[in-house]
Amino acid sequence: MASVITAEHLTKWYGPRLALDGVSLAVDRGEIMGLLGPNGSGKTTVLRILAGYLRPSAGTARIAGLDVVNDSLAARRRVGYVPEDAPLYAGMTVREFLNFMGRLKGLTGPGLTAAVDAASERLALDGVRRTPIGTLSRGYRQRVAIAQALLGNPDLLILDEPTNGLDPRQIIEMRGLIRALSGERTILVTSHILGEIEQVADQVAILVQGRLLGVHALRSPAEGVRLRLRIRGDRPSVLARLHGVPGVSHVEVEDEARAPLVTYLVLAETASVAESLAVAVTGGGFGLLVLEPAPLELESLFLRLTGATLERR
Amino acid sequence: MRNFPTLLWKEQKALFSSPLAYAIVAVYLLLMGFTFTLMLFLNRTAELVRVFFQAAILFLLIVPVVTMRQLAEERRSGTLELLLTSPVREIEIVLAKFAASLSVVVLMLILTTSYAVVLGVYAEPDWGPIYSGFIGLLLLAAALSAIGLLVSGLTSSQLVAAVVSMGVGILLWMIDSVGYLLPDPFDTFVTSLSLVAHFTPFATGAVFLSDLGFFLTVILACVLLSVRTLARR
Numbered sequence: 381m382a383s384v385i386t387a388e389h390l391t392k393w394y395g396p397r398l399a400l401d402g403v404s405l406a407v408d409r410g411e412i413m414g415l416l417g418p419n420g421s422g423k424t425t426v427l428r429i430l431a432g433y434l435r436p437s438a439g440t441a442r443i444a445g446l447d448v449v450n451d452s453l454a455a456r457r458r459v460g461y462v463p464e465d466a467p468l469y470a471g472m473t474v475r476e477f478l479n480f481m482g483r484l485k486g487l488t489g490p491g492l493t494a495a496v497d498a499a500s501e502r503l504a505l506d507g508v509r510r511t512p513i514g515t516l517s518r519g520y521r522q523r524v525a526i527a528q529a530l531l532g533n534p535d536l537l538i539l540d541e542p543t544n545g546l547d548p549r550q551i552i553e554m555r556g557l558i559r560a561l562s563g564e565r566t567i568l569v570t571s572h573i574l575g576e577i578e579q580v581a582d583q584v585a586i587l588v589q590g591r592l593l594g595v596h597a598l599r600s601p602a603e604g605v606r607l608r609l610r611i612r613g614d615r616p617s618v619l620a621r622l623h624g625v626p627g628v629s630h631v632e633v634e635d636e637a638r639a640p641l642v643t644y645l646v647l648a649e650t651a652s653v654a655e656s657l658a659v660a661v662t663g664g665g666f667g668l669l670v671l672e673p674a675p676l677e678l679e680s681l682f683l684r685l686t687g688a689t690l691e692r693r
Numbered sequence: 694m695r696n697f698p699t700l701l702w703k704e705q706k707a708l709f710s711s712p713l714a715y716a717i718v719a720v721y722l723l724l725m726g727f728t729f730t731l732m733l734f735l736n737r738t739a740e741l742v743r744v745f746f747q748a749a750i751l752f753l754l755i756v757p758v759v760t761m762r763q764l765a766e767e768r769r770s771g772t773l774e775l776l777l778t779s780p781v782r783e784i785e786i787v788l789a790k791f792a793a794s795l796s797v798v799v800l801m802l803i804l805t806t807s808y809a810v811v812l813g814v815y816a817e818p819d820w821g822p823i824y825s826g827f828i829g830l831l832l833l834a835a836a837l838s839a840i841g842l843l844v845s846g847l848t849s850s851q852l853v854a855a856v857v858s859m860g861v862g863i864l865l866w867m868i869d870s871v872g873y874l875l876p877d878p879f880d881t882f883v884t885s886l887s888l889v890a891h892f893t894p895f896a897t898g899a900v901f902l903s904d905l906g907f908f909l910t911v912i913l914a915c916v917l918l919s920v921r922t923l924a925r926r
Contacts, residue, residue: 428774428778431778432778433778434926459778461775463771465771469772470770481775484780485780486695486780
């Protein structure tokens, strides 16, 4: 399958600081690639180079075969880009803004109208088309930013921290939206929260201090879910109790500094095991203070990539 | 330049949908009306030379306020990233911003022609210096707009852009005073940079190609440097 993104040895210096150190990446058509890393790891720099905003100090990047430096305008036509925090023109209405961005992408006349209508419908913006962008909520602003990125039917959609600043309901909606947009086009999405990426991406690339540590296919849902429990009680007895619950594949102690109040991490086959765990703990006479999902922290994956033991194993 | 009309529409909408442009035009007209009336009743001569100089001084203060937001605000709000990742050339963005800034000044100049109309109705003015004065004001305003745009592209603070542009404009206006203190050939060079030295002939009815060339050079240099500023990223 042809790669929509082909980046080879991308390097970027900001003055004396090395922001990207020889990053190579290939993403096929229709794939969702998650780019993960802590703040300052170079995620946004990669996106900005691919979107044509920054020029690499060394290395090459191609979008659908077009060099982002030498064929910059043509490459930019193939990319829909949503920068972090969705910067928009607050003084324009949603319709004015989408028409403006559509024209910049070469759309005119009925084609422009059709593209704006389709993007508005797709992002559920029909009710706010005459509303000034400055008065919209954070969630709507993010939708407007994605709608403009979809104009011109780009091969590649780049989303920089699309869930930043959204409330939990909006985050869930955004995940659904990203999933819905996949299949038709390649999506590159960044986040510093693995849990976010885990739910939408097909594979994940991890950047630390400008270096690509690796590209990994994300685990399938069949591998299970992680749960965190804070339980008051004798540790060996609690461990035995937890191991005895059907559907639990692994249990480990996360924190016992405040014993007998101990935090455990449990890997379960399905989310419904949580109910059985609660019954088992309370039924055993232990105090259950916390039972919550424990998405895999980025730090844990870093540890695995750098050779350390992954706690999930 | 396919995107120029679209970008110009966006810039003019941003300028004219804010109360700032109207406040600037209103203050300008108030001060100019005061000066015109005063000059007319004090001198009782049908000429606009002093009005042109008054307008030039006001442009030194007003044009940086018009241009301050152009690139600085786009940079601060992050929309510059949106523009520069669209299939748009940097020169189109810069020219649209320059033309939009100039359109505010042109509006002010069009309204200023009412003074010439008053003179034409009630007296018989020498039209030559009036025509050349307006051409000089347009060139001066265009040069100040280009300087303001360049400075606005170097910062993300509108205030800094306005203050620095004003400083550069005022310095170039009166730099000929410094020229008199310098030895040859530096005196000629510094004096030739002076805005007032190149504007005065226009205001008094003398049009020289060298003055026209000076203003066009400043405009072209600042526009190209603004493009370079955007392209270097």
